[in-house]
Amino acid sequence: MNSAAIAEVLLTQEQIIQRVGELGQQISDDYKGKDLVLVGILKGSFIFLADLVRNISIPLAIDFVAISSYGVSTKSSGVVRIIKDLDEPVENKHVLVVEDIVDTGWTLKLSYLRENLRAKKALSVHVCALLDKPSRREAEVQLDYVGFVIPNKFVVGYGLDFKGFFRNLPFIGVLEEEVCR
Ligand code: IMP
Ligand code: MG
Numbered sequence: 001m002n003s004a005a006i007a008e009v010l011l012t013q014e015q016i017i018q019r020v021g022e023l024g025q026q027i028s029d030d031y032k033g034k035d036l037v038l039v040g041i042l043k044g045s046f047i048f049l050a051d052l053v054r055n056i057s058i059p060l061a062i063d064f065v066a067i068s069s070y071g072v073s074t075k076s077s078g079v080v081r082i083i084k085d086l087d088e089p090v091e092n093k094h095v096l097v098v099e100d101i102v103d104t105g106w107t108l109k110l111s112y113l114r115e116n117l118r119a120k121k122a123l124s125v126h127v128c129a130l131l132d133k134p135s136r137r138e139a140e141v142q143l144d145y146v147g148f149v150i151p152n153k154f155v156v157g158y159g160l161d162f163k164g165f166f167r168n169l170p171f172i173g174v175l176e177e178e179v180c181r
Contacts, residue, residue: 006173010155011148013170019147024055032058035093042066042084044100047159048130052098063088067111080110091121100159101131105139154180
């Protein structure tokens, strides 16, 4: 699978850099003077998180969780579990969960991540998603920071994958229909 499978560039590298810079500035302002931990959801958020933290000017810690929904197709399945939990306590810290894309919303909802972090005595839990596909939403989830609202298309690149591939593309592109099938 290579970039010939990309039908359209939805967001260029320049657009992403610009927007991630703005988000970093906003987060730096909002969390000034607060003990901040960014929790990246593996694997999709790793590139976004890496760029985002370099645009945040206040002290912060970084941790990761991995959430698995069974199956690797373009359709999310109904079974969701946390397969890698936090390494460090979040007690008395402000947590910002970093996600690549929120589609149906089931991954965030059914993982009970927010409830889990609150139970670990985080002072606050907010969510920052690079991409939001609201037209596909089935479960209500609160998104506090959103990079881009996108149409109902399956996208890859900048950390997002199809069957494990395309994460390394520096832009966000729409996959050719025949590749998705
Ligand atoms: P949700 O549970 O439907 O909100 O889906 C969230 C997860 O599904 C994301 O974290 C991605 O891993 C995956 N996903 C949803 N839409 C896309 C897409 O367009 N491209 C790549 N992955 C996606
Ligand atoms: Mg994901």
